[in-house]
Amino acid sequence: MNNTVLACVIAAVIAFGISFGLGYVVIPFLHKLKFGQTILDIGPKWHKNKQGTPTMGGILFILGTVIAFAVVVIIDKILGGDIIGSVQASGNAENLVEQISVQASSNYIKVIGGLIMALGFAFIGFLDDYIKVVKKRNLGLTILQKTVLQVILMVAYILTLYINDPTGSMFIPFVGVVETKVFFWVIGFVVIYATTNAVNFTDGIDGLCGSVTLTAAISFIAIAALRNCLGISLLASALLGALIGYLIWNWHPAKVMMGDLGSMFLGGLIVAFSYAVDCPIIILFTGIIYVAEFGSDIIQIGYFKLTHGKRIFKMAPIHHHFEMCGWKEVKIVKVFSAINLLGGIIAVLVMYFGAPK
DSSP states (O other): OHHHHHHHHHHHHHHHHHHHHHHHHHHHHHHHHTOBOOOOTTSOGGGGGGTTOBOOTTHHHHHHHHHHHHHHHHHHHHTTOOTTTOOOOOSOHHHHHHHHHHHHHHHHHHHHHHHHHHHHHHHHHHHHHHHHHTSOOTTOSOHHHHHHHHHHHHHHHHHHHHHHOTTOEEEETTTEEEEOTTHHHHHHHHHHHHHHHHHHHHTTSTTHHHHHHHHHHHHHHHHHHHTTOHHHHHHHHHHHHHHHHHHHHHSSSOSOOOHHHHHHHHHHHHHHHHHHTTOGGGHHHHTHHHHHHHHHHHHHHHHHHHTTSOOSSSSSSHHHHHHHTTOOHHHHHHHHHHHHHHHHHHHHHHHHHTSOO
16 A cells, blocks of 8 residues: 555656646747637626637646656556556455456556546547637537537447446445446446536636646545555546646636646546446535536526526526626635535545445
């Protein structure tokens, strides 16, 4: 365990260094390419002063996370370890070796498959950003184009998980392991689509999405350790360090924005973390702010249609509501991050006390 903690710390430090250091190179480069953010008229008026701020800054923490994770895994392998496949098996001596082998293989599929899926979502986000800033089409990919690409990626990811475990087993705290079987697909589509879009909605003001996701990463480091998936603890640690480095550049007033490239990657990773610990519903706690952001938008649209023009919130998603109420961006970031951190603490406690003893 001490080696794992050290590996996580090293990954976080390397990721921080890469993410922060790249800012000195990437941000001027984005300025040179004129990859500036386009602020839509439907947003708060005062956001217009963000017009032209470089976007696609998510590349800072994406490279920081991936490179740091890969470096530590490779070093660990050279030293004779296997942090991704590391398991603590229990049972009789006859099936112990087989149990360890099966669990190790499953961990590799969840960790590497999840990371590839997150990078796939990042690519979709990149296409969306590229069309916005280069092709000068404000809305980027059409809803149909984006949905088709997301569905293809979701099918590939869920199929990988399903082949690994055709029973569709999921862990539900205080209940145990439940075989969802064919409903595994339905749950997967709902969780992945809702989460990736919810994280995207959270990226609305300086520092918000990065700070909230940073708190989610902290909770998943602990949850993954509890669930015997140390590869995810390592990946979440790398993400934590990378986001801290990125936030130095993204804190209000932001010098760079993550773009859909970054937010889609973060959404994909949060999904990957939750499936790697076999408990996708834990996002309800670890990503409670994502739930609030996504839910506020759904509620606003539904209420608007039902009442023919009335609104519950001054503006949705909900962080814009608080902006319209007079809250400063920094205050919103601090309050929302504190709430999400509290949700993460609750998630860790639920996973710990809800596990069979």
